[in-house]
Amino acid sequence: xxxxxxxxxxxxxxxxxxxxxxxxxxxxxxxxxxxxxxxxxxxxxxxxxxxxxxxxxxxxxxxxxxxxxxxxxxxxxxxxxxxxxxxxxxxxxxxxxxxxxxxxxxxxxxxxxxxxxxxxxxxxxxxxxxxxxxxxxxxxxxxxxxxxxxxxxxxxxxxxxx
Numbered sequence: 460x461x462x463x464x465x466x467x468x469x470x471x472x473x474x475x476x477x478x479x480x481x482x483x484x485x486x487x488x489x490x491x492x493x494x495x496x497x498x499x500x501x502x503x504x505x506x507x508x509x510x511x512x513x514x515x516x517x518x519x520x521x522x523x524x525x526x527x528x529x530x531x532x533x534x535x536x537x538x539x540x541x542x543x544x545x546x547x548x549x550x551x552x553x554x555x556x557x558x559x560x561x562x563x564x565x566x567x568x569x570x571x572x573x574x575x576x577x578x579x580x581x582x583x584x585x586x587x588x589x590x591x592x593x594x595x596x597x598x599x600x601x602x603x604x605x606x607x608x609x610x611x612x613x614x615x616x617x618x619x620x621x
Contacts, residue, residue, distance in 0.1 A: 464553035468546050471592060472509075472517035476533050476542040480508060480522055487518065504528035519545075543578075543588040551575050551593040565591075573598040 477483055484492075492510040495517075500507045504525030510518050521542060523530040533542060548554045555565055555577060568577040579589040 464557055465550040466553060466557060467549040468554070471545045471547040472519050473541065474519040474521060474543040474545060474590070475540060476521050476530055476537075477539045478522070478534055479539075480506070480520060483520065484508070487512070492518065499524060503530065505530050541587070543590045545590040545592055548591050548593055551577055551591055554591055 475483070487510055490512055492512045494508065495511055496507060496509040498507055499505075503521070504523060505528070506520075506522040506524050508520040508522070510520075512518060521530055523534065525531075530542075551568075555568070558565065558579065563579060563583050565577045566580040568575070573595045575593045575595070577591045579591070581588050
């Protein structure tokens with residue numbers, strides 16, 4: 460790990476693209492999943508469902524709510540299943556520079572309310588879309604659930620707090 464850059468990272472969640480929540484959600488519930496968020500994301504044209512399974516695991520479902528979006532294209536081409544793997548990073552700028560120095564570019568970087576996200580192309584990873592996310596203070600409060608945007612560090616410490 461570079462001493463000049465903060466490259467702390469942890470697995471945050473796995474994102475699944477699905478056509479039908481009613482098929483997978485009962486199984487997630489049998490596995491002990493608790494729903495943290497269920498809301499429409501107009502900017503994605505999708506319904507976002509976020510679950511916690513056990514104290515340190517989260518899974519996200521993305522369900523298209525509009526036609527002709529990246530999500531409908533994905534499901535049409537690949538079917539329901541793994542859409543992305545998300546890593547929380549302590550400093551997204553440091554990771555972007557680190558990846559670029561090693562020949563890996565980001566395909567998208569966007570600031571959203573309470574977090575910054577960037578994506579590494581599946582072309583560079585052997586077919587898996589990787590999302591890097593840096594949460595801002597207050598993310599959990601926005602969703603009224605301590606678990607959302609919280610990390611697995613001791614005492615609920617966030618990467619950005621370390």
